[in-house]
Amino acid sequence: MKVLMTEYLRIDLETENWECRVCEHVVGSARGNYKEGLLVYKRNPEDIHPSVIDPDKYKFTFCPDKDWVSIYEFYCPSCGTQMEVEYTFPGHMPLYDMEVDVDALKEQWSHREEILEPVKGPNILVDRTHGHNH
Amino acid sequence: MSTNVKVDTEIEDQELIQKFLKDTTLFLGPDPEIIRDHRIMPRTPSEEECMDKYTDLNQISSIRDRLQSACEEGFEMVEQMGAAPGAKWGDIITGIYSASGDLTIGSAGGVLIFSALVHHPIKFIIKNWIDEHTVGVNEGDGFIHNDSRYGNVHNTDQSMILPVFHEGKLICWAASTVHEGENGAIEPGGMPSMAETSFDEGLKMSPFKVVENYEIKRDILTFLQNSVREPKLQYEDMKVKLFACMRLEQRIKEVFETDGPDALTACLRYTNESVVTEVRRRISEWPDMTVRTQTIMDSTLRENALLKINLAVTKKDDRLIFDFSGTSPELTNRAINTQLPGMKGMVGQAFMNHIWPDLPRGQAGLSPIEFITQEGSLVDCSYEAPNSQSLMSIFHSFTVAQHATAKFLYSCPDKYTRVLAPWHNMINTFIWGGVNQHGEMLGNLCADLNGMGGGARMDRDGEHALAPIFATMADIGEQEMNEEEVPFLQLVSKKMTANTQAPGKYRGGMGYTMIASTKDSDQWGFMTTTQGSKVPTIQGLFGGYAGGSYPLCKVTDVDVYDVLLKNPEQFKHSIHETMNEQLFPGAKYSTHHMGMGFDISKRGELYMISQGSGGGYGDPLERDPTYVIMDIEEGLITSDWAKKLYKVEFNEETFALDLEATEKLRADYRELRKQQGKPYAEFIKDHVKDTPPADIPFYGSWNGDVDTIYAGSVDDKRDASNIGPIYVTNPKDVRIGELEAELEAVRKQAGIPSTDTRK
Numbered sequence: 073m074k075v076l077m078t079e080y081l082r083i084d085l086e087t088e089n090w091e092c093r094v095c096e097h098v099v100g101s102a103r104g105n106y107k108e109g110l111l112v113y114k115r116n117p118e119d120i121h122p123s124v125i126d127p128d129k130y131k132f133t134f135c136p137d138k139d140w141v142s143i144y145e146f147y148c149p150s151c152g153t154q155m156e157v158e159y160t161f162p163g164h165m166p167l168y169d170m171e172v173d174v175d176a177l178k179e180q181w182s183h184r185e186e187i188l189e190p191v192k193g194p195n196i197l198v199d200r201t202h203g204h205n206h
Numbered sequence: 207m208s209t210n211v212k213v214d215t216e217i218e219d220q221e222l223i224q225k226f227l228k229d230t231t232l233f234l235g236p237d238p239e240i241i242r243d244h245r246i247m248p249r250t251p252s253e254e255e256c257m258d259k260y261t262d263l264n265q266i267s268s269i270r271d272r273l274q275s276a277c278e279e280g281f282e283m284v285e286q287m288g289a290a291p292g293a294k295w296g297d298i299i300t301g302i303y304s305a306s307g308d309l310t311i312g313s314a315g316g317v318l319i320f321s322a323l324v325h326h327p328i329k330f331i332i333k334n335w336i337d338e339h340t341v342g343v344n345e346g347d348g349f350i351h352n353d354s355r356y357g358n359v360h361n362t363d364q365s366m367i368l369p370v371f372h373e374g375k376l377i378c379w380a381a382s383t384v385h386e387g388e389n390g391a392i393e394p395g396g397m398p399s400m401a402e403t404s405f406d407e408g409l410k411m412s413p414f415k416v417v418e419n420y421e422i423k424r425d426i427l428t429f430l431q432n433s434v435r436e437p438k439l440q441y442e443d444m445k446v447k448l449f450a451c452m453r454l455e456q457r458i459k460e461v462f463e464t465d466g467p468d469a470l471t472a473c474l475r476y477t478n479e480s481v482v483t484e485v486r487r488r489i490s491e492w493p494d495m496t497v498r499t500q501t502i503m504d505s506t507l508r509e510n511a512l513l514k515i516n517l518a519v520t521k522k523d524d525r526l527i528f529d530f531s532g533t534s535p536e537l538t539n540r541a542i543n544t545q546l547p548g549m550k551g552m553v554g555q556a557f558m559n560h561i562w563p564d565l566p567r568g569q570a571g572l573s574p575i576e577f578i579t580q581e582g583s584l585v586d587c588s589y590e591a592p593n594s595q596s597l598m599s600i601f602h603s604f605t606v607a608q609h610a611t612a613k614f615l616y617s618c619p620d621k622y623t624r625v626l627a628p629w630h631n632m633i634n635t636f637i638w639g640g641v642n643q644h645g646e647m648l649g650n651l652c653a654d655l656n657g658m659g660g661g662a663r664m665d666r667d668g669e670h671a672l673a674p675i676f677a678t679m680a681d682i683g684e685q686e687m688n689e690e691e692v693p694f695l696q697l698v699s700k701k702m703t704a705n706t707q708a709p710g711k712y713r714g715g716m717g718y719t720m721i722a723s724t725k726d727s728d729q730w731g732f733m734t735t736t737q738g739s740k741v742p743t744i745q746g747l748f749g750g751y752a753g754g755s756y757p758l759c760k761v762t763d764v765d766v767y768d769v770l771l772k773n774p775e776q777f778k779h780s781i782h783e784t785m786n787e788q789l790f791p792g793a794k795y796s797t798h799h800m801g802m803g804f805d806i807s808k809r810g811e812l813y814m815i816s817q818g819s820g821g822g823y824g825d826p827l828e829r830d831p832t833y834v835i836m837d838i839e840e841g842l843i844t845s846d847w848a849k850k851l852y853k854v855e856f857n858e859e860t861f862a863l864d865l866e867a868t869e870k871l872r873a874d875y876r877e878l879r880k881q882q883g884k885p886y887a888e889f890i891k892d893h894v895k896d897t898p899p900a901d902i903p904f905y906g907s908w909n910g911d912v913d914t915i916y917a918g919s920v921d922d923k924r925d926a927s928n929i930g931p932i933y934v935t936n937p938k939d940v941r942i943g944e945l946e947a948e949l950e951a952v953r954k955q956a957g958i959p960s961t962d963t964r965k
Binding site for chain 2: 075076077078079080107108109110111112113114117119120121122124125126129130131132133134135136137139140141142143145146147149151152153154155156157158159160161162163164165166167168169170171172173176177180184187190191192193194
């Protein structure tokens with residue numbers, strides 16, 4: 073049985089591995105930090121958050137200060153899917169963000185049916201449509 | 207002496223000591239026993255008796271529905287009649303509390319964090335005033351409160367609290383809380399970022415009696431009015447809250463008539479206990495694991511600095527533990543600290559707003575959740591530290607809670623809401639004050655603070671400027687209505703700020719631009735109290751990005767109203783055109799971080815800000831290309847940026863998509879990622895440092911060692927169990943020091959001796 077843990081990661085309870093949900097790549101042991109099985113890239117904030125006002129004229133521009141924040145991107149080494157992004161302090165260790173008790177997970181799912189598509193939960197809003205329809 | 211006699215004597219001695227201490231206490235300050243406990247009180251014998259007597263759950267449910275309706279009615283009364291902008295636009299709550307002081311039923315809308323905070327002052331009243339012969343608690347009494355050290359978010363929020371009796375017996379309490387704004391603090395508007403001690407924060411009302419026989423005591427009222435900048439507002443809203451509480455009392459007494467007071471008591475207790483049981487059941491459904499996250503505060507509102515909010519959430523069986531160890535220490539002369547209840551309340555808000563909104567709005571939802579904090583940290587500050595801008599640390603607490611819980615919720619077969627990325631978490635608005643066009647002294651804020659960009663959900667984009675994280679069903683206000691009372695215009699308002707979205711498979715909801723300019727007063731000013739000018743204040747989720755940062759832009763030495771009269775075509779409706787094109791010859795253009803202290807404005811000068819974006823969800827390369835085009839058509843992003851970020855190919859005139867080319871661009875970009883990305887171990891070796899940046903003040907733990915706390919410098923490391931106070935130098939003194947050093951260097955270079963070398 074496989075448990076869908078995030079948008080791009082699942083845990084195979086038999087092999088006890090993290091897997092990529094996009095390409096089936098085995099990322100690493102579910103008893104460890106999945107990030108250790110991914111590729112990491114330090115992104116320049118300007119690539120994502122452009123300076124809306126001229127950085128040559130102004131100190132604060134809508135673009136984060138790269139000396140004050142680092143953006144770590146984590147990719148699947150097999151398919152290149154961006155699985156996680158972390159905004160962190162320059163020079164800080166990436167966080168071990170999901171430390172799973174695999175034995176407890178196995179016990180929990182031994183009483184459940186396997187779920188192949190993520191459960192979304194109640195739909196309390198009308199679907200978004202762009203534009204004005206009135 | 208027999209053992210029994212010895213024990214009796216010891217008990218008697220203990221009671222005597224307790225009585226002595228009580229009789230000789232010189233000051234009834236904030237009580238840690240009350241303040242540090244967020245759980246519902248133990249079941250009392252009276253509640254036990256009532257629950258034995260009333261077991262029909264249909265009757266209990268019927269009473270609960272009536273009380274809920276009463277709370278909604280009270281909410282409507284305050285919203286319709288209240289004078290404060292916060293009241294008008296829904297920054298309020300009304301609720302019914304058990305005889306022991308536990309909030310059981312709160313209004314569905316409004317500032318739900320109050321649900322977790324107003325029980326503290328009621329418990330203070332119960333503990334100290336009921337048996338105090340100089341005070342007492344009687345039918346028709348009303349108590350006022352605002353001091354956050356006795357339980358509250360910050361001192362701008364005022365509560366009115368009424369005990370409800372039946373034939374002389376205290377059955378429950380009714381209370382109403384409003385974000386009032388003005389409270390006589392060092393700056394107008396009630397949330398001074400300039401406060402350096404708790405005595406700069408204005409009114410400090412421990413819970414005290416201000417109403418007898420349902421009438422406000424005029425002498426005390428006059429004292430309160432005399433202490434604030436808006437005396438009329440103070441009176442009007444005290445009356446409004448009192449009458450809302452009286453309406454709640456009326457509805458409660460109607461239940462006494464139909465079902466009896468014991469049935470109501472049983473209802474309140476059943477409700478709280480069943481919510482606790484249900485919360486534990488829901489927690490059990492989550493996977494057992496620890497989730498770690500953090501957010502970055504980039505400002506104290508006085509100066510830029512890096513401060514960490516650190517969270518590890520551990521779920522084991524039916525226990526859920528929020529551990530904030532490793533968070534920044536308190537800054538003892540800055541206003542951004544929070545008392546412990548504020549942080550807990552905001553975590554409760556995250557659950558009530560976004561995780562289990564179907565549960566009753568009460569204290570019980572938070573009751574089973576456990577918290578670990580380091581005393582003296584930003585989220586559990588000392589009694590002495592100011593906290594008038596506690597919003598900064600509690601909003602970050604909300605975000606880390608929201609970010610962490612999303613990672614628990616994804617795998618759950620039963621969900622009560624959609625998994626979503628963090629909401630924008632800052633009040634990007636203008637706080638204002640001075641003398642208005644009618645000659646009245648005012649101090650308050652624009653209700654635009656209620657429009658924060660929503661986080662993207664797992665299946666849809668976030669909504670724009672939707673709602674604040676601290677309230678549901680709150681409104682952003684009608685600017686034209688505001689302008690009847692304030693002497694400034696928002697020349698641009700509610701126009702989305704292009705290219706500021708948080709990208710993702712589903713993008714975050716965006717914020718809008720506000721350009722304000724004073725017109726009809728020589729005594730008027732603005733302040734802004736927001737972090738995020740250097741570093742985004744939130745995180746994205748599962749490969750989505752956070753929103754960007756945002757500046758405060760000012761244009762001075764211009765009267766834009768003259769420009770509009772003489773050369774209206776010169777004015778343009780965006781920050782980027784105004785700043786990049788420098789539209790007004792001779793004017794001065796500047797940018798600042800968003801912690802602007804109260805700034806006296808001149809007619810026609812421009813203050814320009816933008817709200818922030820909620821977080822993005824998922825890999826941007828998975829974004830439906832048609833959604834990208836729709837965002838361009840709506841002016842949310844520009845074509846060049848869309849192409850760069852989302853890797854879409856389209857005709858820029860017709861917006862016709864080339865799906866095949868788009869697919870190729872995206873496939874190529876995935877390959878590029880694989881080339882650019884480094885294996886984890888190699889990346890750590892290249893990028894991770896043993897200490898925080900040396901040239902930026904940093905506060906908090908580093909690389910997971912939560913026992914050691916940095917206090918502003920790599921050389922100032924402190925034991926987390928005994929952090930001690932931290933005083934930050936006034937930024938003006940820092941600047942003077944820098945200028946003096948520069949001057950000294952220039953003098954030395956030029957061979958000019960110092961004017962006075964004496965020490």
